[in-house]
Amino acid sequence: MTARAGLRARLPAGLGLNLGVLALLALLVAAPLMTILMQTLDPERIGAWSDVLASPLSRNLFWLPALNTMALGLGVAAGCVLIGGFLAWLVVMTDMPFRGLVGFLATLPFMIPSFATALAWGTVFRNGRVGGGGGLLEGMGIAVPDALAWGMTPTMIVLIAHYYALGFTVIAAALATVNGDLVEAAQMTGASRRRVLFGIVLPVVMPALIAGGSLCFAGAVSNFAAPALLGLPVRMQTLSTRLFGMIEIGQVERGYVLAILLIGLSAVFLALGNRLLAGRRSFATISGKGGRARRFALGRARGPLTALALLICLVTTILPILLLIAASLAPMASSLFSGWTLHFWIGEADPAFARGQAGIFNNPQLLRALTLTVAIGAVVAFLANVIGILVAVALTRHRLRGISEAVSQLSFLPMLLPGIAFGAAYIALYGAPIGPLPALYGTSVLLALALTAAMLPFAVQTGRATVAQISGDIDEAARLTGAGFFRRIGAITLPLASRGLLASLLLCFVNVISDLAIVVLLYTPTTPLLSVLSYRYASDGFHQFANAVTLVILSISTLAAGLATLLRGRNRPWLSS
Amino acid sequence: MITLSHLGKTFGGAQAVSDISLTVPEGAFLVLLGPSGCGKTTILRMLAGLEHPTAGEIRFGDTAVADASRGYVMEPGSRNAGLVFQSYALWPHMTVAGNVDWPLRVANLGREERRARAAEAMEMLGVAGLAARYPGEISGGQQQRVAIARMIAPRPRVLLFDEPLSNLDATLRVEMRTELMRVHRATGATAVYVTHDQIEAMTMATHVAVMNGGRIEQFDPPERLLSDPASAFVARFIGTPPANLIPVQAGAWFGRMPDPALRGATGHGMVRAEDLALADAPGPDTFAAQPVEVVPMAGRRLVTGLAEGQRVTAVTDLAGPVPSELHFRLPPAPAAIFDPKGNRLS
Numbered sequence: 001m002t003a004r005a006g007l008r009a010r011l012p013a014g015l016g017l018n019l020g021v022l023a024l025l026a027l028l029v030a031a032p033l034m035t036i037l038m039q040t041l042d043p044e045r046i047g048a049w050s051d052v053l054a055s056p057l058s059r060n061l062f063w064l065p066a067l068n069t070m071a072l073g074l075g076v077a078a079g080c081v082l083i084g085g086f087l088a089w090l091v092v093m094t095d096m097p098f099r100g101l102v103g104f105l106a107t108l109p110f111m112i113p114s115f116a117t118a119l120a121w122g123t124v125f126r127n128g129r130v131g132g133g134g135g136l137l138e139g140m141g142i143a144v145p146d147a148l149a150w151g152m153t154p155t156m157i158v159l160i161a162h163y164y165a166l167g168f169t170v171i172a173a174a175l176a177t178v179n180g181d182l183v184e185a186a187q188m189t190g191a192s193r194r195r196v197l198f199g200i201v202l203p204v205v206m207p208a209l210i211a212g213g214s215l216c217f218a219g220a221v222s223n224f225a226a227p228a229l230l231g232l233p234v235r236m237q238t239l240s241t242r243l244f245g246m247i248e249i250g251q252v253e254r255g256y257v258l259a260i261l262l263i264g265l266s267a268v269f270l271a272l273g274n275r276l277l278a279g280r281r282s283f284a285t286i287s288g289k290g291g292r293a294r295r296f297a298l299g300r301a302r303g304p305l306t307a308l309a310l311l312i313c314l315v316t317t318i319l320p321i322l323l324l325i326a327a328s329l330a331p332m333a334s335s336l337f338s339g340w341t342l343h344f345w346i347g348e349a350d351p352a353f354a355r356g357q358a359g360i361f362n363n364p365q366l367l368r369a370l371t372l373t374v375a376i377g378a379v380v381a382f383l384a385n386v387i388g389i390l391v392a393v394a395l396t397r398h399r400l401r402g403i404s405e406a407v408s409q410l411s412f413l414p415m416l417l418p419g420i421a422f423g424a425a426y427i428a429l430y431g432a433p434i435g436p437l438p439a440l441y442g443t444s445v446l447l448a449l450a451l452t453a454a455m456l457p458f459a460v461q462t463g464r465a466t467v468a469q470i471s472g473d474i475d476e477a478a479r480l481t482g483a484g485f486f487r488r489i490g491a492i493t494l495p496l497a498s499r500g501l502l503a504s505l506l507l508c509f510v511n512v513i514s515d516l517a518i519v520v521l522l523y524t525p526t527t528p529l530l531s532v533l534s535y536r537y538a539s540d541g542f543h544q545f546a547n548a549v550t551l552v553i554l555s556i557s558t559l560a561a562g563l564a565t566l567l568r569g570r571n572r573p574w575l576s577s
Numbered sequence: 578m579i580t581l582s583h584l585g586k587t588f589g590g591a592q593a594v595s596d597i598s599l600t601v602p603e604g605a606f607l608v609l610l611g612p613s614g615c616g617k618t619t620i621l622r623m624l625a626g627l628e629h630p631t632a633g634e635i636r637f638g639d640t641a642v643a644d645a646s647r648g649y650v651m652e653p654g655s656r657n658a659g660l661v662f663q664s665y666a667l668w669p670h671m672t673v674a675g676n677v678d679w680p681l682r683v684a685n686l687g688r689e690e691r692r693a694r695a696a697e698a699m700e701m702l703g704v705a706g707l708a709a710r711y712p713g714e715i716s717g718g719q720q721q722r723v724a725i726a727r728m729i730a731p732r733p734r735v736l737l738f739d740e741p742l743s744n745l746d747a748t749l750r751v752e753m754r755t756e757l758m759r760v761h762r763a764t765g766a767t768a769v770y771v772t773h774d775q776i777e778a779m780t781m782a783t784h785v786a787v788m789n790g791g792r793i794e795q796f797d798p799p800e801r802l803l804s805d806p807a808s809a810f811v812a813r814f815i816g817t818p819p820a821n822l823i824p825v826q827a828g829a830w831f832g833r834m835p836d837p838a839l840r841g842a843t844g845h846g847m848v849r850a851e852d853l854a855l856a857d858a859p860g861p862d863t864f865a866a867q868p869v870e871v872v873p874m875a876g877r878r879l880v881t882g883l884a885e886g887q888r889v890t891a892v893t894d895l896a897g898p899v900p901s902e903l904h905f906r907l908p909p910a911p912a913a914i915f916d917p918k919g920n921r922l923s
Contacts, residue, residue, distance in 0.1 A: 184627050189680035189731070190654015199679065203670040575628030 014398025021391050022403055025410040028387075028453040032425035033263075039428050040256045048253035048439035052261070060259065061246075061254065065237040069221050069265065070325075072156055072238060076220035077213040079160035084167025084212060087309055092175040093201070095295040096306050105313035110165035111561050112320065113514035115225035116550045117158045120320035121537060122229065123199055123327040123336065123481035123547070125149050130233040135322075139334025140521070150234040158226045161316040163219045167212040174208030175201070193296055209396040214273030218266050222418025222519040229538055239265065240420045241515065247424060256428060258361065259421035270416055286438065321554065328547040344544040360548045369528040370552065373513050376444060376529070385501060387452070388459025392467040393493065395460075399476065415457035419517030426450040427521060442524040454518050455508045462504035466497035499567055508556040578603050578638050579624070579735065585632030585645070586619050593619045594791045599634070600877060601784050606761055606768045608778040610814070611788035617771045618739055619649065620788075624769055625660045625737050626653035637735060655682070658735035659728035665720045667712035667727070674699070674708035677727045684731055698730035699723075718749045719920035726759070729764055736761065738770040740902065747896055754780055775815050779803075787811050809919035812847050817881055818890045820912065821848045830907060831864065831885055842922055846911035853891035855880060856904040863904040871899055 021432045040048055052062045085108070090096045091103040109117070126135035127149040137144050148151050178201055202209075227238045235244070239262040246255035298305055329340040341347070347359035360366045367391035391411050395404055414422065426449065430440040440446035470493060478488045494501070516531040523532045530553050584597040594616040601607045609617035612734040622628040623643065624635060629650045635643040637658070642651040659680075667676050670782060677698055699705040702722040707715055712723070720740060728736065738757070742750045758781055761768050778785050779799045787794045787802065787810070795807035806812035812820050826832030828841035839846060856863045866882030866889055873879075875893075881890040882903040890904055914922040 181662040181664045182668060184625075184653075185660070185666040185668070186679075187627070187663060188625060188651065188653045188658070188660050189683040195683065204668070206670070226767040282723075550668055 001449045013132050014394060015326060015400065015403075017390065017394050017398060018400050018407065021387070021394050022407050022410070023392075024387060025407060025456075028449065028456070029410050029413050031256060032422070032453075033413075035429040036256050036425040038263045040253060040260065045253040048257045051255055052257045055092045060237075061181060061242065062239075062258065065239045066265065067374040068152065068227075068236060069238045069240070071152065072159065072227070073217040073221040073269065074254060076159045076163055076215075077217040079156070080164040080167035080216035081171070081213045083160065083164040083207050083312060084169075084216075085209060086468060087164075087312065088172035088175055089258065090305060092172050092308050093296050094298050094305075096302060096309065098306060098310065098319075102309045102313055105310075105317050106168045106172075107165050108317045109162055110169075111510060111514075112162070112317065113516065113550070113553060114158065114162040114223055115229060115516055115531065115538070115556075116324060116554060117162050117316075117320050118155075118226045118229040119534075119543065119547055119550055120323040121154050121158050122538075122543065123323050125154060133332055134334050134363070136334065137250050137335045139332065139336065142464040146234070151231055151236045152238075154230045155226045155236070158230065159220045159223055161320075162223075162226070163216040164316070166215050166219065170212035170215065171205060171208050174205045178204050179368070197296075210273050210276050215272050217273075218416065218418075219493075221266050221269075222262070222420065222517060224420050224520060225535065228535070232539075240418060243420055243424060245522060246428070252427075255424055259424040262418050262421050266418055267416055321551075324547045324551055324554075327335075328544050328551055330544070355381070360545055365528050366530075366533060366549065366552075367467075369530050369533050372444060372527060373530040373531065373553075374556065376448055376451065377509040377512040379448050380455060380512045381414050381505045383448070383452045384455035384459040384508050385463065385505050387456060388463035388504070389467070389489070389493070389497070389501070391456075391460045394464030394487065396464060396467050411456050411460040413457075414454050417454075419454060420521060422454055423518045423521035424452060426453075438439060441522075442526055445528045447519055447522050447527060447529070450522055451512050451515065451520055454515070455511060458511065459504060459508060462500060462507075463497075464547075466500035466504075467493065469500075470496045503564040503567045506560045506567070510560050510564070514553055514557055578636075579605075579607070579769065581620075581638040582631065582636075583633035584620065584630055584635060586616075586623060586628060588629050594623075597786075597792065597793055599688055599784075599786055599796050601767065602785065603638070603767055604765055606758075606781055606783045607780035608785045609769065609771045609788060610773070610775060610778040610785055611794075612773055612814075616791040617788050617790040621660075621737055621739055621769060621771045622907040624735070625658060626651060626656055627660075633687070633742075645905055651771065656735065657733050657739055659731065659733040661721075661724045661728050661739065661741045663740045665712075665724040665741075665744075667720055667723060669712050671711075671717070673710050673712070673723050673834075674707065676712070676723060676831060677730050680731050685834060694727075694730050696730070698726040701729070701763065702726040702756070716743055718753070721745060721749075721753060722756070724758060729760060733764075734766050736764065736766050736768040738768065740772055741770075741775075742772070750777075776817065779815070787814060797887065806847070806913060807921055809915040809921075811848075812913065812915070816849070818850050818892075821850065821853060821889050822846070822915070823848055823889065823911075824885075824887065825911075825914070834862075834864065834905070839914065840923070842914045842916070844914060844916040844922065847913040847915065847921075848908060849912055850879065850890045851892045852908040852912065853889065854906040855891055855893045855895055856906040859904055860906065863906045866903045866905060868899050868901070868903050871895075 039045060052058055087102060087106045091099045091106070094100070121546065122135060124136045125148055127144040127146065129136055129146055129149065135144070179255050182200060183196060183202065186200045211347040221238070222240060224240045224244065227236065227241050228244070231238065232241055238550065239258055243255050243262060246258060261483070263280065326336045328344055329342070330336050331339050331341060343359055345359045346361050348362060349358040391407060395408055426446060430446055430449065433439045440449070461543050474496070475488060475492060478492050483491065514531060516535055519529050519532055520535065523529055530549055532545045534549040537549060539545070580600045581861060582598050584594060585592070586594040597620060609620055611617050619628060623630050626642065630643050630645045632645050634641060634645065637656065641649065642656050643649065671679060674695060676795055677695045681694055686694070696705065699708060702725055704719060704722045704726055707719060707723070712720055715723070721823065724741070736741065742753055745753060755776060770781065780913055782799050784796065785799050785802055789810050795811045797805070802811055802815045806815065813822060822845040823830055823904045824832070825839050825846045826843055828839040829835040830839070830846065845880070859865065864884050865883035869881045869883050869888065871878050871880050878893050878895050879890055880899065880903065881888055881892050881896060882905065884905065891905055916922050
């Protein structure tokens with residue numbers, strides 16, 4: 001007892017906890033990345049670098065996909081900042097009616113997996129170019145040009161429709177902090193509304209615009225589903241689809257090199273955004289009595305702008321879902337509203353129909369995928385949040401020089417890593433046996449590990465927010481009673497943080513079950529997941545089945561997300577008048 | 578000259594300000610003084626043009642800037658008035674010089690004129706050396722000076738201040754009080770200043786409107802508030818220390834010490850701390866109290882005791898230890914008498 005007490009006195013408090021979470025993060029995040037890098041630097045395989053970067057193949061292998069990826073990223077970032085910023089301005093700063101509704105709808109698209117939006121796009125705009133039936137427009141006798149049916153344009157539009165919600169959230173939060181006084185001080189000078197907007201409001205929220213833009217950029221360049229569904233049929237490759245293709249055809253080293261390059265590209269742009277942010281002075285507004293922000297009167301533009309905002313919201317949230325529902329019932333997408341049948345949902349296999357495919361609920365794979373997806377979602381949400389709380393406690397209560405920085409960086413890193421590259425890194429490390437441990441490839445453990453690591457940034461972020469809400473004094477008061485670390489976590493921190501934690505669990509769950517990019521490389525027929533199943537159906541041309549499976553995912557995630565929203569309460573400060 | 582006539586403001590049915598009428602001459606320093614929620618900031622914001630009155634009229638000189646009966650409101654920018662916010666509201670993305678310059682740009686002044694005026698304003702407030710810094714890089718006191726420089730650079734005729742010193746520490750506050758008075762004199766403009774700190778009001782104002790519950794309790798020069806408080810509220814609010822309001826019942830202090838000077842009144846008798854003395858022993862005009870605290874002040878001591886649940890303070894020359902029981906000696910007559918509702922009786 002005395003020896004232990006003596007040892008404790010010499011070691012800094014929380015050292016064990018810090019080292020523990022550091023080791024966990026090293027295994028989950030650092031090790032796979034190191035492995036993928038080391039494997040491509042292996043003397044026998046180092047040739048993959050020159051294959052990719054400087055060989056007759058490299059134009060198609062890397063440069064064209066990289067160019068497409070960049071174009072996609074920049075276009076999506078610009079579009080998201082524009083649309084998200086426009087909606088945020090309307091909701092936060094103006095007297096537009098239905099602000100609450102628009103503010104709610106504008107956060108939803110991010111909850112809808114991008115493959116759902118991509119599939120919905122296909123049901124309307126698909127043309128006969130790559131075989132299979134056309135979409136709704138062709139059925140109505142309108143010829144859809146290839147540029148609108150396939151490739152860059154539809155991919156970009158679908159991704160903007162998905163990611164603008166991110167831009168909206170970031171920008172709306174920033175606009176809400178623009179002190180009402182700042183605007184009033186400008187009004188006192190007699191400046192016009194336009195001048196106040198461009199001279200004061202925009203520059204103050206510029207950091208948020210840049211941050212929102214770079215998040216959308218990172219999301220777009222790492223997205224797999226949209227370019228795979230809308231670009232691949234016409235051979236438009238992005239780095240993520242190329243990387244997927246390489247690994248699928250067994251050219252693993254080239255795939256790994258592409259993964260590293262994709263990580264690099266995304267990192268360079270995020271760093272650039274950070275540079276821009278760091279170059280500016282901190283705009284944290286000086287505290288004081290907040291002051292009610294006066295809303296800009298829209299005047300005559302009120303009607304049209306409201307209509308436009310509602311239109312954007314409906315087209316990106318409810319419309320795709322309705323289209324998917326119709327398309328999962330109609331035998332032909334070209335006549336979306338006739339001949340509806342439940343065959344694609346519950347039909348028996350019938351050689352005369354849908355090439356003998358049974359309805360999804362008669363497909364044993366689907367039922368297995370359903371249970372596995374939900375199970376993995378639950379396990380991952382739990383694991384990620386447990387680690388998230390531990391990391392949060394270590395970071396907020398027991399900061400240690402050196403270690404804490406590493407913990408913080410490592411737990412945030414997966415945020416910057418494109419999901420598909422992350423998947424590749426997990427294959428590289430855990431795909432082969434390590435010492436006495438068996439290879440994990442083809443097991444659900446590998447899926448769970450990779451997804452847990454990918455969810456860490458969210459879990460840590462919410463964990464830190466919840467732990468930070470609980471004042472250190474509360475924990476210290478418990479410490480004075482002699483309660484140990486885990487006792488305090490269980491009796492003090494967890495009960496106090498339970499609401500936020502439960503919401504975080506549910507959101508993690510939603511992210512996991514609608515993820516495609518990470519799992520598309522890791523899945524095997526023995527570990528089917530709903531999102532992969534939907535993707536497989538779609539790439540094999542069974543669109544109705546793909547739509548039906550996507551709807552199953554959507555209904556589960558809507559339930560969970562709705563529950564999370566209820567638990568969170570109305571945590572949208574920009575809606576208060 | 579600023580004139581308010583029957584000014585009123587309701588927020589969704591709640592009456593924030595009602596029936597405010599007062600006039601101050603050109604160059605005056607008007608302080609709106611009162612506890613939080615008394616409507617003083619609402620009046621200031623109506624003067625600035627950031628809120629619209631629901632009743633009454635505001636005139637700057639001969640110009641009506643707001644008239645609720647006509648539904649007329651002049652835009653904030655056209656009123657030739659400047660406002661210093663409690664939060665300072667410096668634009669965080671502009672340097673100090675940029676902050677001072679921006680209003681001049683909006684006013685479409687020429688480059689030379691702008692440079693000269695901005696430099697003059699920054700010189701006057703002693704922030705010229707900070708011109709290239711951003712608001713986030715300077716201290717609270719410096720931000721305050723920049724906010725004032727920004728306000729005076731366009732040379733407004735009306736200077737509005739919304740509790741500008743409340744975020745500063747005590748030493749800086751005293752320093753900035755002097756600074757503000759200097760700026761006010763130098764510009765010759767009319768100032769309206771909102772505060773809950775009666776010391777600020779007493780030191781800076783030429784006119785004070787003491788406010789309570791959206792109404793003016795008393796509108797007078799500072800000395801008159803002290804010498805002649807119009808209500809018990811004002812008597813309790815003003816003075817360092819504030820006067821004692823001792824309960825009287827049917828012409829007797831505490832209902833048991835009859836005094837013809839009270840003229841049979843019921844309510845409160847006002848006894849200033851300097852009129853109250855400490856007695857060595859009980860007497861016909863003394864009452865006993867438990868000692869509560871002793872504060873040394875300007876070479877004398879403020880002795881506060883608790884008498885029948887009532888705090889009573891006297892300015893004394895008491896030396897040595899405080900006795901375990903105090904005896905306060907009442908003056909021959911109270912300075913004022915208030916009825917139970919706080920209205921002045923005499």
